[in-house]
Amino acid sequence: MESLRANALQSRYLPVKGLPELRKAVADYHRRLNEIAATDDGILIGPGTKELIFLLQLTYDGDLVIPSPSWVSYEPQARLIGRNVFWLQTQKENGWRLTAESLDRFCREHGERPRLLILNDPNNPTGLVFDEHELQAIARVAREHRLLVLSDEIYAELNHSGRHVSIAKFYPEGTIVSTGLSKWCSAGGWRLGSFCFPPDLQSLLDAMATVASETYTSVATPIQYAAVTAFQGGGEIERYVMQTRRILRALGSAVARRLRDARIDVHPPQGAFYLFPDFARRRDIKTSVEMCERLLSETGVAMLPGSDFGRPATELTARIAYVNFDGGACLAAAQEVPDRQELSEDFLRTYCREVLEAIDLVSEWICGGGGGS
Ligand SMILES: Cc1ncc(COP(=O)(O)O)c(C=O)c1O
Numbered sequence: 001m002e003s004l005r006a007n008a009l010q011s012r013y014l015p016v017k018g019l020p021e022l023r024k025a026v027a028d029y030h031r032r033l034n035e036i037a038a039t040d041d042g043i044l045i046g047p048g049t050k051e052l053i054f055l056l057q058l059t060y061d062g063d064l065v066i067p068s069p070s071w072v073s074y075e076p077q078a079r080l081i082g083r084n085v086f087w088l089q090t091q092k093e094n095g096w097r098l099t100a101e102s103l104d105r106f107c108r109e110h111g112e113r114p115r116l117l118i119l120n121d122p123n124n125p126t127g128l129v130f131d132e133h134e135l136q137a138i139a140r141v142a143r144e145h146r147l148l149v150l151s152d153e154i155y156a157e158l159n160h161s162g163r164h165v166s167i168a169k170f171y172p173e174g175t176i177v178s179t180g181l182s183k184w185c186s187a188g189g190w191r192l193g194s195f196c197f198p199p200d201l202q203s204l205l206d207a208m209a210t211v212a213s214e215t216y217t218s219v220a221t222p223i224q225y226a227a228v229t230a231f232q233g234g235g236e237i238e239r240y241v242m243q244t245r246r247i248l249r250a251l252g253s254a255v256a257r258r259l260r261d262a263r264i265d266v267h268p269p270q271g272a273f274y275l276f277p278d279f280a281r282r283r284d285i286k287t288s289v290e291m292c293e294r295l296l297s298e299t300g301v302a303m304l305p306g307s308d309f310g311r312p313a314t315e316l317t318a319r320i321a322y323v324n325f326d327g328g329a330c331l332a333a334a335q336e337v338p339d340r341q342e343l344s345e346d347f348l349r350t351y352c353r354e355v356l357e358a359i360d361l362v363s364e365w366i367c368g369g370g371g372g373s
Contacts, residue, residue, distance in 0.1 A: 018045025049193030062114030069309035122271025
C-alpha cells in the first residue's frame, strides 16, 4: 500500500511485457518459491491472471483439457474462442485430483494433438493440493504426450503447510506458471497477474505480448511499481502471509470438522479458502443448482453449485468459500497469539463468527431436509 502511494504519480506507458524491475522481481520470486530456473525474459505481466489465461487460450491453437471440477472461467474462455474442451473425471475418494493414469488414458484414446492442460494447485473449488509424487507422475505423462501445461498457482502462498511444490519443477520445459497479487496479497482489484515461461516457450510469450499490445497495452503503471515490493517479499510480507495461512488453516479445519460432525462428506482443506462437500444426503433435491438456490433463500447462506465447476448437474456438490469475516481484525488478533500455538476454537468463534454460524446453518439445513440419514 505504501509503495502504491509512493508511485501514484507514475503515469507513463510501460513496456507491454511489463516493468523490467517487476519482471526481475517475479523471476526471483519463482526461483525462491518454486526452485525453477526462471529468467526475467520469461516473465509476462498482465491485468490479472484471468486475462493472461484468456490470451494463452487465444494464441495457443489446441484443445483445452481440464479436470472436473475446475475453476469456473477456463471452459467459458475456451468456448468464446471456439476451442474443443475435454473434461477429465476425478474421484471424490482421491481428493478430486487428476491422476496420471487417467490423463495418460485420455491422451492415448484421443490421438496426438496440440493440447493445453490447466492444473490449479492449491485448488479452487476443492481446497486440496497435489502431493509431490502425483505431480511427478503427471509431469511424466505430460512430457510423453508433449502437453502444454498451465499451472495456475494463484493460491501457492496459501498452501496451509507453507510448502508449495510446483509441477514446473518436474516438467520445466512444458510448463507455464501463473501467479498474481489477487489472493495472497488480497489485492484482486489491483488487477495484476503474471506468467512465467520456460525458454522453450518464448515464442508463445511473444505471441501473447502481440495480442496484449493490440488490446490492453500494459498494466497500470503505479500498480506495477507497487507489485515490485510485493514480489520482492521480505520480513513484513512474509509475516503477513504466514498469519494469513495460519488463520485459514485453523478456520478451514474447524469448518470441515463441523461439517463432518454433521455427517457431511468433505475433505479437510489443505490450501486456499475453499471446501467442496458432497451433500448427497439431501435426497429430496435433484440438482446442485436447486440445492444452492434453496439454501440461499431458506438460510441466507450462499454456496456455488458443483455444476459451475464441471460436475454433473445431479451430483449434490457445492463450493463453500470460508472468507466471510473481518480479515483486518482477525489478523491483528492472530499476531497477539504466539506463533507456535494453533488458533483456538475460542479465537475462531470471536473473529470468524459469521463463517462458523453459516456452517452451522448449512449443517442444520442439510440434516433437517428430506431423505434422512
Ligand atoms: C483458480 C483461479 N485462477 C485464476 C483466478 C483469477 O485471478 P486474477 O485474474 O485476479 O489474477 C482466480 C480468481 O478467483 C482463481 O480462483
